[in-house]
Amino acid sequence: GAGVSQSPSNKVTEKGKDVELRCDPISGHTALYWYRQSLGQGLEFLIYFQGNSAPDKSGLPSDRFSAERTGGSVSTLTIQRTQQEDSAVYLCASSSGVGDNSPLHFGNGTRLTVT
Amino acid sequence: QKEVEQDPGPLSVPEGAIVSLNCTYSNSAFQYFMWYRQYSRKGPELLMYTYSSGNKEDGRFTAQVDKSSKYISLFIRDSQPSDSATYLCAMRAGAQKLVFGQGTRLTINP
Numbered sequence: 001g002a003g004v005s006q007s008p009s010n011k012v013t014e015k016g017k018d019v020e021l022r023c024d025p026i027s028g029h030t031a032l033y034w035y036r037q038s039l040g041q042g043l044e045f046l047i048y049f050q051g052n053s054a055p056d057k058s059g060l061p062s063d064r065f066s067a068e069r070t071g072g073s074v075s076t077l078t079i080q081r082t083q084q085e086d087s088a089v090y091l092c093a094s095s096s097g098v099g100d101n102s103p104l105h106f107g108n109g110t111r112l113t114v115t
Numbered sequence: 116q117k118e119v120e121q122d123p124g125p126l127s128v129p130e131g132a133i134v135s136l137n138c139t140y141s142n143s144a145f146q147y148f149m150w151y152r153q154y155s156r157k158g159p160e161l162l163m164y165t166y167s168s169g170n171k172e173d174g175r176f177t178a179q180v181d182k183s184s185k186y187i188s189l190f191i192r193d194s195q196p197s198d199s200a201t202y203l204c205a206m207r208a209g210a211q212k213l214v215f216g217q218g219t220r221l222t223i224n225p
Binding site: 004033035041042043045048050056058059091093103104105106107108109111 | 159161164210212
């Protein structure tokens, strides 16, 4: 079946511009995560959606970052007034959310470059 | 101090060698422990998952958890060039977010 789909796969933007990154999770998965991976670094947690519960936004690095999940499916991560330090790979993952051990399935990420 | 510490490497070994990858953690509430493999320009994929202390084996891969020492390991036997990738440990407490280590970049030389 289809996996997690992210678009665009690559995005180059100028400093100060806003960007939107999209994630289509696996159908039926109730949990959705956004992580950021900088060059040579591990995965940095950004935000976590689980069903109808309030999202865990504790990882968002500044108020320039926001995310929403419409209809419990597609999610959009928005970065306003981009800075060069925002350059990274943004990874989305989904899980069935059933039980604490449900594995995360990752997309291939959006590679963001801020010039 | 990071919640999860992992040596980033890089680690380079000859084909057929046994590889040992390790992570330490500080949060005693972590209950679920995972290893993900990430190939270049791809998303991470789940390799191994363990819940309790002890060993879990799957083919050439063995995951080991020592909760008393807050230490987890992944062993790869008879390593192959196709095992060359970045290996990330990850762990969580209950239904909370998954916390990742920095990842170890591994190269298996033919």
